[in-house]
Amino acid sequence: MSTRVFGILAAILVGAVLSVIATMAVLSARNPGPVATVTSPASDVSVTASASSPSAPSPTMGPLPADPCHAGAVTYCALNPAVTQATIETTICVSGWTATIRPPSSYTSPLKVEQLAAFGYADQNPKDYEEDHRVPLELGGAPRDTSNLSPERGASPNPKDSAENSARAEVCAGRATLQQEQIAFISRWLAAYPGYR
Incomplete structure (x- = not known):
């Protein structure tokens, strides 16, 4: 199996795992109920979420990943360390x-x-x-890191922009954690571009 094919398959697998993680984390935070956990052997990530404490570890389950931009050795995005x-x-x-x-x-x-060609x-x-x-600035994405930037078809503003604003509003209102919304955006990006590696 070629390296490129392996990379594509790995990206698809990681995308699927992150999508499940994001969905469960966001749903658990927005809808009180039992705690849900997803563990991925591929990325060795264990996520736990509950309505009362979305990122707190439980006795049997681990916390949300500290850096949702990495799954194993693969980097999908970059976060701004000033935003926690x-x-x-x-x-x-803060508006603006x-x-x-x-x-x-x-820049x-x-x-x-360069990226269109690459x-x-x-x-x-x-x-x-x-x-x-990839992780919007509104959710703590790194502004200049090339692993967090990519060409997106269409002009600005686009439908993703309003989704970014809505996610930011959820975080700022305390209805979701910053990490939950970051993971949700990463998984949606991977689902849209499964060949990325």
Whole structure:
């Protein structure tokens, strides 16, 4: 089996695992009920969530992963170390905060062209894409880390932007944790682009 095929299969498996993890974590946080756990042998990640304490470990289950951007040796995104659950009130929950950290187009435009070629997109016209953050800045994504940036088809704003704003509102209102929404975005991104590695 070639390295590329193995990488694609690994990405699909990790995407499926993260999707299940994100769904269970978000549903458990939003709907009180029994604690749910998902353990993935592929990534050795164990996630536990409950409505009263979404990220607290239980006696039999582990906590949410400290860094949801990594599954084994694979990096899917990057987080901004300045944004944590403890700092959301002074970072992502402050109106206009993301504008202070968003990279300029002089950085993202050349990166978009480079990534379109590197990722082998059939349509190489950069005007058909925006360079987007896999974990949105609104949820603590790293602004300039290339592992958190990729070309996304369509202009800005797009439907993903409103989903980012809704997720941020959930975190800032205390209805979901920062990690839960980060994991949800990562799993949705992997599901949309299963060949990514």
